[in-house]
Amino acid sequence: MSDREILAQFLEMLAAEKGRAQNSLKAYERDLSHFLENSNTGFMNASAENIREYLAFLHAEGMKAGTVARRLSAIRQLYLFMYRDGLRADNPATNIESPKLDQPLPKVLSETDVDRLLDTAEQQAQSGKMEDQRLHALMETLYATGLRVSELVTLPRRAVGTDTTMIMVRGKGGRERMVPLGNKARLALLSYLKSLNETKKEESGYLFPSRGKEGHLTRRRLGQLIKDLAVAAGIMPSSVSPHKLRHAFATHLLAHGADLRAVQQMLGHADISTTQIYTHVLEERLKNLVLTKHPLSDG
Structure with missing residues (x-):
């Protein structure tokens, strides 16, 4: 070939x-x-x-x-x-380290940026290490659901099963909502759970357990892991955080025609005016498009 x-x-x-x-x-x-x-x-x-x-x-x-x-x-x-796919019996790129970034890149997470983050997390998960599989599951779930970081790290272990397509999330004020999971996130979570179970660590009620006093992965630690992933993916670490992935989830959904009310429900916003901030990004993009691409524009 x-x-x-x-x-x-x-x-x-x-x-x-x-x-x-x-x-x-x-x-x-x-x-x-x-x-x-x-x-x-x-x-x-x-x-x-x-x-x-x-x-x-x-x-x-x-x-x-x-x-x-x-x-x-x-x-x-x-x-x-x-x-x-069996085209090669080995993977020569497995242990090659990424260079340190010293140049700023765009702070807005584009769909291409997110693709590279998810691809890099998936590639690292091939190590078979539980920690790498956990990060892959976290990244896929963050982008697939738009959960707040506090909602994600405190998910109960029972939230995900073999046939799970919706997860119950307890948000601000104790309000509960159902959020679609998506097949890629579900498979990443199941792979991670299999690896977690095989470690035979102390049982915990959390999906992402930790030995710390809180009993689950902390927001701070997740932020550190994502910045390390950004470096490996060739993206400026300062432009990536759990909350920015939540922004990307909402913005990209709206850019592809999602209903604002549906996005509001998935994000867990009590007031739709909070969700409308994401439409401002799209409005600015449309304005620039008209000003630069319209036949009667000066651009």
């Missing part, structure tokens, strides 16, 4: 199985084509050393650390795909 055929299959998988948007697919294609054109070997025969040499080449060319990290993230996803 040729390199271009492998790349085409990889992009097809991203579109079919992960629902990646065209802009995201084009970004993956650009990054992987650049690797192919500037490495010393093709996808099938590349070694960990070949990948490191390519990263050194990018640094020598003066490329920003964020761009290098982003391209490494794309390479990791490609080789995870090849390994899973």
Whole structure:
């Protein structure tokens, strides 16, 4: 199979199985084509050393650390795909570290940013370590549900089962609401729970237990884990937090035509005026679109 055929299959998988948007697919294609054109070997025969040499080449060319990290993230996803599909018996990108970021990137989490965060979390979860699988489950659940961080870390273990499609959440003021879970988040949670059960740690009533006095993963620790993940994904850590993923959940839903009332219910806002803040982002985007793209505009 040729390199271009492998790349085409990889992009097809991203579109079919992960629902990646065209802009995201084009970004993956650009990054992987650049690797192919500037490495010393093709996808099938590349070694960990070949990948490191390519990263050194990018640094020598003066490329920003964020761009290098982003391209490494794309390479990791490609080789995870090849390994899973039996195209390769190994994954040469497994133990290659991302560069430290020293350049600011956009603070708004785009859909492409979120894709890279989730892809990187999924790739790390292939280590089989319970902690990596936990972070993957946390990330998928955050973006799939838009939960407040306090709601997420205090979810009871019984909240998720084999056939769970809706989870009951207790929000501010003790108000309860039902939130759709989504298949990717459910599968990530089930994989994490299997790993958690196999560790035979002390039983806890929480879905994300901890040895601390609270008995569950803390908000602060989750924030630290997400910032570490951002570095690995090539995204400025200051632009990522649990609350910003909640913002991304709401903004991206509305951008794809979701009803404002439905988003209000999922977020657990008592007043719809609180939810309307997300429409301001979309209104500004539409305004810029008209001003720059309309045939009668000056742009």
